Amino acid sequence: MANARTPLIAGNWKMNQDHQEAIHLVQKLAWALKDGKHDYSAVEVTVLAPFTDLRSVQTLVDADKLELSYGAQDVSQHVSGAYTGEISPVFLAKLGAKYVAVGHSERRQYHGEDDALVNAKSKAALAHGLVPIICVGEALEVRKAGDQVAHTLAQVDGALDGLSAEDASKVVIAYEPVWAIGTGEVATPQDAQEVAGAIRARLAELYSSEVADAVRVLYGGSVKSGTIAELMKETDVDGALVGGASLDAEEFAKIARYQAHAGA
Numbered sequence: 001m002a003n004a005r006t007p008l009i010a011g012n013w014k015m016n017q018d019h020q021e022a023i024h025l026v027q028k029l030a031w032a033l034k035d036g037k038h039d040y041s042a043v044e045v046t047v048l049a050p051f052t053d054l055r056s057v058q059t060l061v062d063a064d065k066l067e068l069s070y071g072a073q074d075v076s077q078h079v080s081g082a083y084t085g086e087i088s089p090v091f092l093a094k095l096g097a098k099y100v101a102v103g104h105s106e107r108r109q110y111h112g113e114d115d116a117l118v119n120a121k122s123k124a125a126l127a128h129g130l131v132p133i134i135c136v137g138e139a140l141e142v143r144k145a146g147d148q149v150a151h152t153l154a155q156v157d158g159a160l161d162g163l164s165a166e167d168a169s170k171v172v173i174a175y176e177p178v179w180a181i182g183t184g185e186v187a188t189p190q191d192a193q194e195v196a197g198a199i200r201a202r203l204a205e206l207y208s209s210e211v212a213d214a215v216r217v218l219y220g221g222s223v224k225s226g227t228i229a230e231l232m233k234e235t236d237v238d239g240a241l242v243g244g245a246s247l248d249a250e251e252f253a254k255i256a257r258y259q260a261h262a263g264a
């Protein structure tokens with residue numbers, strides 16, 4: 001169903017691509033999108049690169065006046081100071097980053113990030129002009145127990161706690177069932193819609209229908225060019241957070257051109 005939200009296709013490179021490889025990948029992606037006459041106003045495309053790549057990506061995007069945006073995969077909840085190893089949202093904003101992933105399941109699993117930290121990071125991002133892509137989603141045991149909606153909505157509640165309606169309307173929420181990440185197990189479009197629809201309904205309850213209508217809800221988990229079109233037909237799926245397939249420029253550009261191969 002048509003809505004006012006511009007779809008977003010975001011590539012999460014994870015810990016891949018050094019700063020030289022990043023230049024090559026962005027060039028290849030920009031060419032592939034150009035070859036496909038990609039209309040960025042119809043489908044926004046962004047890449048979430050390792051911190052060490054951002055300066056290279058910025059230089060290339062600026063020099064070639066690319067419409068592609070870029071961002072990071074994590075951010076500190078602090079602005080500056082004695083936080084060894086952390087990266088400030090101010091630094092990211094200064095490098096022209098637009099988005100930052102917050103609370104990715106790999107951060108939650110390997111770095112113990114909880115909803116309170118995801119909330120603090122989201123607030124820090126927003127305070128410095130970055131758009132947090134807040135990642136939520138259930139593990140396999142939770143899905144087997146049929147608790148995916150309740151589990152995911154609890155993560156949404158935690159991430160948004162204390163955010164104003166104005167700030168909440170700016171965020172992107174990525175529903176990524178953990179069992180579908182990097183496994184080749186893509187959720188069915190109906191699975192994605194069930195939870196994406198519940199997230200939007202929760203936004204309406206917590207804020208208003210205006211906020212619910214403004215927020216883009218992405219699906220993530222083994223998305224490929226062959227599966228994206230069906231996912232995008234779902235009312236509440238506004239794009240994808242793509243991991244492995246975003247490292248292949250042609251494949252990622254094809255995902256961004258889902259309308260062409262959907263016959264839509």
Ligand SMILES: O=C[C@H](O)COP(=O)(O)O
Nearest residue numbers: 012181182221222243244
């Ligand atoms: O952030 C992206 C997700 O973790 C999905 O990764 P994947 O497409 O490799 O399954």
